[in-house]
Amino acid sequence: MSFFGNIDFNQLSDTDRSIYHFMSSSSDRIPYMRVRDIANESHTSASSVMRFIRKLGYQSFTEFRTQFKVPTSQKSSLFGTFNLLKEENFPRDLDTKLTTVSEKLMSAENVIFFGIGASGTICKYAARRFATLGLNTYALVDPTYPIFAKLENTSESVIIVLSVTGRTTEMVEMVSGFCNKDDFFVVSITGDQSSTLAQMSDIVLDYKTVVHRIHQYEDLTSQLPSVFLVEALSENYRLSIEK
Structure with missing residues (x-):
């Protein structure tokens, strides 16, 4: 805002x-x-x-x-939502970051998109999109799933974590298991570049947004920025493999 x-x-x-x-x-x-x-x-x-x-x-x-x-006319304007996709709401070096992640994806044996709640829904979309590009990818939306046992005999895994606040307890606990391990590269897509998740990540694709909740806990925060970053990354990866 x-x-x-x-x-x-x-x-x-x-x-x-x-x-x-x-x-x-x-x-x-x-x-x-x-x-x-x-x-x-x-x-x-x-x-x-x-x-x-x-x-x-x-x-x-x-x-x-x-x-x-805010004036009523502005409140009812659906197109005001697209202000979230303005260039200034994303890192200046976004292209460089996307290329770095794409290079990691090229050698990845596994690509896991992890998110909870609304972010988990976007993870399912992201996993499907990258599977179409030939990657071994899936969405992890259950923080209790035994992911470490599943990946025990694999290597070169990229974990892409989606979280608006980057502070959800269950998410932080899960990601902490991937940190500082040679076989895992952690990427975060988050609305807070100073969050716990961002600090735990190898690379951060951040965006500026405003958390919007009703009835205190029900989340209505827009997922447009995270969808944009998922699609920007997939396009960058597609162009990289076609070179």
Whole structure:
């Protein structure tokens, strides 16, 4: 959302991130809340909330809060969703990263797409798309599946993990088993380049987005950026093998 501007997550403290994640997932509530309410909900302090708002370039909470009152015409515009695919929402060196991953895929014995929930659904699409290109690939959507036993006698596996926040406990626990092992190359497709998942990955294909939840836990965050990156990677791989 525009009121967060081009925020640099690397410059945010843990407290700032807590405030950001609450605000981004509860934007419909912000116009009706006080600074103290936001502090309580994000488990921070009122002074921390105000410091964060000033970091965003606003002089007062009132000025910041008015940015959440989006005109009805904008709310109903489906085409506004496509702003998620603007070039500035992806890494400047995206082409280089895609080529690096494609080179790994060329020598991979196994390609596993791993995700939970909505990300798991995209994994199924991704696995099918790359299977069409001749790769031995499948979607892993169950974090309790004995994947390590399945891959025990194989080598050169690429694990592509999809997660908007990059912080889901079950996902982090699973990926930790792949880290620092010579036979596994971990790629993350995530909306948070500073997340736990990103830090555990060999290469990160990140994008900027805003987490959107209703009823606190039900996720409506757009998967358009992750689908775009999956398709961009598959196209890069296709061109690489055709050279």
